[in-house]
Amino acid sequence: MTAVNRPARLNRTLIALIGLLLLVAGGYAIAAQRGWLGWVDRSAALTPGTAAPATWVFYAIVVGAITVGLLCLRWLAAQLFRMPSTEKWQLADEKSVGATVLSSATAAAAVVADIESFDSVDSASGWLSGPGRAPELHLIVTARPEADLTELRRRILGEAVPRLRQALEVGVIPVTMELRLTDDRKSARVR
Structure with missing residues (x-):
């Protein structure tokens, strides 16, 4: 669980x-x-x-x-599946004069758009939970039936997640990922 x-x-x-x-x-x-x-x-x-x-x-x-x-x-x-509520993260230190505030939904939307740009991905949804200095990424990725899931997982963890880590300036982001396949039978019937 x-x-x-x-x-x-x-x-x-x-x-x-x-x-x-x-x-x-x-x-x-x-x-x-x-x-x-x-x-x-x-x-x-x-x-x-x-x-x-x-x-x-x-x-x-x-x-x-x-x-x-x-x-x-x-x-x-x-x-029914519900995503956790979005959080506002303050990315600056307490000592800084200014502050940058980022919504976790905005950061999640960026990584989802990155994953959806992959060739074998039909759709993706994701959200970030936890504090800004220790976020957790939760992904649901729907891929085409011919997709190589191992390669897709490798690309997500090797390309999309490191870009998110770099953008958030954190060392580690734990990821939970659910990979789903598109059902060709449904898409063939719907016209």
């Missing part, structure tokens, strides 16, 4: 637990309906008595359903 995708383990665990719970509940309902459970009477009413429940029960059910629905929407929104 990378630092970029921290909630992945929690999400997978919660999805697995909810799925297991639903499987158990469904299996219990099927077993009860088939009469396989000795302690459940198939002919018994689901709720005791024939009178309608109190009005507050309906309101509680509606509030509970709305709450669960909103929590599900929030969880779904959290699954």
Whole structure:
């Protein structure tokens, strides 16, 4: 699990637990309906008595359903990929008279444009996180299917990243990179 995708383990665990719970509940309902459970009477009413429940029960059910629905929407929104917020870096020392302020998005846009100029790259996105003196570069690069990924990785780490290091005047920039291939089947169908 990378630092970029921290909630992945929690999400997978919660999805697995909810799925297991639903499987158990469904299996219990099927077993009860088939009469396989000795302690459940198939002919018994689901709720005791024939009178309608109190009005507050309906309101509680509606509030509970709305709450669960909103929590599900929030969880779904959290699954979407979000980049970290941009930071403003001050590139001058405290002793200098003037100051140069650079947005991390501006620096990331420059390295992305550099990578997109490579022959085998269809698109790229990237962002810089962390403080200005110790930034971390995160890249998602989409290449053509015929691209040599080893060579592409070598070019990115050997050409684009050193230019960024030189521009930011830092010695080391840790890089996380995701390389994707363009799907020819999709591009062939879209006209």
